[in-house]
Amino acid sequence: MKIFTAEQIRDCDQYTIKNEPVSSMQLMERAAEACVEWISENCNHHRNFAIFCGSGNNGGDGFAIARMLYQKGFDVDVFTNMKAKFSPDAQENFRHVKEITGISVREFKETSGYRFDSRTVIIDALFGTGLSRSLDGEMKDLVEFLNLQKNIKISIDLPSGLMADTISDSEIFMADYTLTFQFWKKSFLHAETGKFTGKVQVLDIHLNQDYIEENETRDFVIDDEVIKSIFKIRSEFSHKGTYGKVNIIGGSYGKMGAAVLSTRAALKAGAGLTFTIAPKCGYEILQTSDPEAMFIEGGKDFIESFHIDETAVCGIGPGLGTHEKTAEGFLKFLKSYSKPLILDADALNIIAQNPHHLNLIPEKSIITPHPKEFERLFGKTENSFQRTVLAKDKSRELKIYIVLKDHHTQIITPEGMVFYNITGNSGLAKGGSGDILTGIVTSFLAQQYTEQEAAILGVWFHGRAAEYASEKHSKESMLPSDVINEFGNVFSVLNDKVRKLL
Numbered sequence: 001m002k003i004f005t006a007e008q009i010r011d012c013d014q015y016t017i018k019n020e021p022v023s024s025m026q027l028m029e030r031a032a033e034a035c036v037e038w039i040s041e042n043c044n045h046h047r048n049f050a051i052f053c054g055s056g057n058n059g060g061d062g063f064a065i066a067r068m069l070y071q072k073g074f075d076v077d078v079f080t081n082m083k084a085k086f087s088p089d090a091q092e093n094f095r096h097v098k099e100i101t102g103i104s105v106r107e108f109k110e111t112s113g114y115r116f117d118s119r120t121v122i123i124d125a126l127f128g129t130g131l132s133r134s135l136d137g138e139m140k141d142l143v144e145f146l147n148l149q150k151n152i153k154i155s156i157d158l159p160s161g162l163m164a165d166t167i168s169d170s171e172i173f174m175a176d177y178t179l180t181f182q183f184w185k186k187s188f189l190h191a192e193t194g195k196f197t198g199k200v201q202v203l204d205i206h207l208n209q210d211y212i213e214e215n216e217t218r219d220f221v222i223d224d225e226v227i228k229s230i231f232k233i234r235s236e237f238s239h240k241g242t243y244g245k246v247n248i249i250g251g252s253y254g255k256m257g258a259a260v261l262s263t264r265a266a267l268k269a270g271a272g273l274t275f276t277i278a279p280k281c282g283y284e285i286l287q288t289s290d291p292e293a294m295f296i297e298g299g300k301d302f303i304e305s306f307h308i309d310e311t312a313v314c315g316i317g318p319g320l321g322t323h324e325k326t327a328e329g330f331l332k333f334l335k336s337y338s339k340p341l342i343l344d345a346d347a348l349n350i351i352a353q354n355p356h357h358l359n360l361i362p363e364k365s366i367i368t369p370h371p372k373e374f375e376r377l378f379g380k381t382e383n384s385f386q387r388t389v390l391a392k393d394k395s396r397e398l399k400i401y402i403v404l405k406d407h408h409t410q411i412i413t414p415e416g417m418v419f420y421n422i423t424g425n426s427g428l429a430k431g432g433s434g435d436i437l438t439g440i441v442t443s444f445l446a447q448q449y450t451e452q453e454a455a456i457l458g459v460w461f462h463g464r465a466a467e468y469a470s471e472k473h474s475k476e477s478m479l480p481s482d483v484i485n486e487f488g489n490v491f492s493v494l495n496d497k498v499r500k501l502l
């Protein structure tokens, strides 16, 4: 799914009104209907709604939602600034609300005296994509007050105070749910701003498809459509050679588990043949825990020699350690190797020891740093938006793919595209999760996906398996090995979605 800026969304809105038999009032009606459908399906135990409406079209949505919820039998109270200069559509919907005697309309300043029942849902329709500056005065105080209430809070389109495309220092409504129209907004996907949205639900309001297809963006969300366009079903006429050879290079004394997990992930993600290059101290561990993989000795307690089969796809780093002999061997190997690699963890830490090492990374390689590793490689940034900008520069300069691991991991391509992942959960915030990702991406690259496809599919796949694991074990208790055990279920669902069935 494309991510558009607030400006593009406004254009798309206008284009739809101009080119389709729909007026702006009808589009607002459609948006409100979509919200009310979601609310009435999901708010089974809540009958009262306190709806806060601004003077723009976001407020207009709020007034229309108030009317529709009332008509469905819910209790509705509306808060607004009755003397505001409303947008034409907001004015019209406000007029409809005032005609309904069962809806009480109050001034914002009456909010503090209002008794919020524990079952009252607060709906925020103060500001949407038209927000042009930080909240101040009455609106800032109002949002501050509402944020203190323990009630369930739903934002319409965007949490008020949040800009769609950038970071701001505004007071921001803290939603439990955000019902957003048509597109993900970039700010929902970055840590500093995304924490205000709660769970995001994208509602399709049928904006014009030609506009969506023809207008360019460099930012995308990895949704089911993206995955369906990448995933390839295994052919029955195939053999192990069809699915490539993987070399996982990692492990050191005390960190052999990382190599075990990465190897197992590569195997379970479908590679044809998997080898682990690890130090001798890991021989029994690896052969016992991952018997399907072959072992190649690369040193005694740590890896020193990187003698790699050129026909294999290599994932280097899990548990590798940064012993000087390992670093020496790894850098020597990099100087003589030109095929794309997957580099993670200590492989990145060794490279980070000297900025000149960055130029040794073969073109089209995929590096998978978490924010701290990214900082060691490329330096500090002020916030995650700036980090993405820096990653785009570095990706272009070094001609590599950067998988920037975060709550919404980003895959950044040398062409300047950013793909945001929306699968996964906080159960992945544990040692070992990254090792699995390295195994998956290496496995997919060996199976003849392109670098971009392997990175996108790999990150999505890892997150989806984590969602299944958390359903069974909880986010707290799930282990990286539980995530690997869900790979089969992810493949089954994926195959069912892609396969042509009678």
Ligand SMILES: NC(=O)C1=CN([C@@H]2O[C@H](COP(=O)(O)OP(=O)(O)OC[C@H]3O[C@@H](n4cnc5c(N)ncnc54)[C@H](OP(=O)(O)O)[C@@H]3O)[C@@H](O)[C@H]2O)[C@H](O)CC1
Pocket: 009, 010, 012, 013, 027, 028, 031, 054, 055, 056, 057, 058, 059, 060, 061, 087, 126, 127, 128, 129, 130, 131, 132, 133, 134, 135, 136, 139, 156, 157, 158, 181, 207
């Ligand atoms: N895009 C779509 O497909 C649809 C969107 N809908 C809804 O419309 C809003 C966007 O509506 P818009 O009227 O453009 O903007 P807002 O409602 O967000 O607010 C604009 C007004 O707010 C003023 N403003 C802006 N910032 C502040 C602030 N910090 N403090 C006080 N007032 C502020 C702004 O004034 P300006 O001086 O900046 O002009 C405007 O008066 C979208 O989010 C959806 O909810 C449609 O209903 C369906 C289709």
Ligand SMILES: [K+]
Pocket: 058, 124, 125, 126, 127, 128, 155, 156, 157, 158, 159, 160
């Ligand atoms: K809002």
